Amino acid sequence: TQLLEQSPQFLSIQEGENLTVYCNSSSVFSSLQWYRQEPGEGPVLLVTVVTGGEVKKLKRLTFQFGDARKDSSLHITAAQPGDTGLYLCAGPQRVGFKTIFGAGTRLFVKA
Amino acid sequence: EADIYQTPRYLVIGTGKKITLECSQTMGHDKMYWYQQDPGMELHLIHYSYGVNSTEKGDLSSESTVSRIRTEHFPLTLESARPSHTSQYLCASSNFAEAFFGQGTRLTVV
Numbered sequence: 001t002q003l004l005e006q007s008p009q010f011l012s013i014q015e016g017e018n019l020t021v022y023c024n025s026s027s028v029f030s031s032l033q034w035y036r037q038e039p040g041e042g043p044v045l046l047v048t049v050v051t052g053g054e055v056k057k058l059k060r061l062t063f064q065f066g067d068a069r070k071d072s073s074l075h076i077t078a079a080q081p082g083d084t085g086l087y088l089c090a091g092p093q094r095v096g097f098k099t100i101f102g103a104g105t106r107l108f109v110k111a
Numbered sequence: 112e113a114d115i116y117q118t119p120r121y122l123v124i125g126t127g128k129k130i131t132l133e134c135s136q137t138m139g140h141d142k143m144y145w146y147q148q149d150p151g152m153e154l155h156l157i158h159y160s161y162g163v164n165s166t167e168k169g170d171l172s173s174e175s176t177v178s179r180i181r182t183e184h185f186p187l188t189l190e191s192a193r194p195s196h197t198s199q200y201l202c203a204s205s206n207f208a209e210a211f212f213g214q215g216t217r218l219t220v221v
Contacts, residue, residue, distance in 0.1 A: 030208070031208045033208065033209055033210070035210075039150070040199075040215070040217070041214060041215065042201050042203070042212030042213055042214050042215050043154075043201075043210075043212050044212070045209055045210070045211065048208060048209055088154070090210060091208070092205075092207060092208045096161065097142070097205075097206075097207050097208070098142060098159060098161075099142070099144070099203075099205045099208070099209075099210045101153075101154050101156075102153075103153040104153050104154075106151065
């Protein structure tokens with residue numbers, strides 16, 4: 001069974017700080033996705049990374065896919081209160097392409 | 112903008128009532144999912160469908176049932192609601208990788 005483990009589970013920081021959250025697996029994934037979920041809403045897709053070593057930037061968010069395609073990281077520069085939410089990583093299983101999710105990192109950015 | 116819709120958005124219902132949560136997508140995705148999520152907690156997969164007439168239970172045991180008669184429609188039914196069913200229910204669909212979610216149904220059973 002392919003599993004995705006996210007760390008840390010919870011992160012509380014001050015506005016303006018930088019942070020990195022991680023998504024790890026012992027299995028190779030063809031791609032990984034990152035989502036952000038705000039309270040009371042469904043998760044929203046932020047990015048897909050496909051190529052080992054790939055780096056993608058979305059404003060202050062930087063996503064990296066590990067060279068071996070077993071892990072990914074999300075770095076936020078100068079966090080803002082609007083970044084508060086649950087960050088989920090996900091990927092398709094090798095067989096059947098069923099999407100599996102990590103448990104998420106809950107981020108709280110204090111003003 | 113993802114084209115996946117859930118209704119109702121909020122539902123408060125009495126114990127013992129039968130309810131159906133609706134989910135429809137217009138993207139032609141084969142795979143559809145139902146997740147249960149309590150406030151501040153992770154997503155728990157309760158039902159999954161590979162395609163029409165194909166459904167299976169998820170990782171979290173649920174008393175609900177689902178059907179997939181049409182590609183675009185994946186309703187979830189609770190025959191007899193109980194307070195323990197109070198939660199947020201999220202529907203999603205995917206093709207090969209990326210999943211798209213509805214806004215969710217917040218169910219409260221009193």
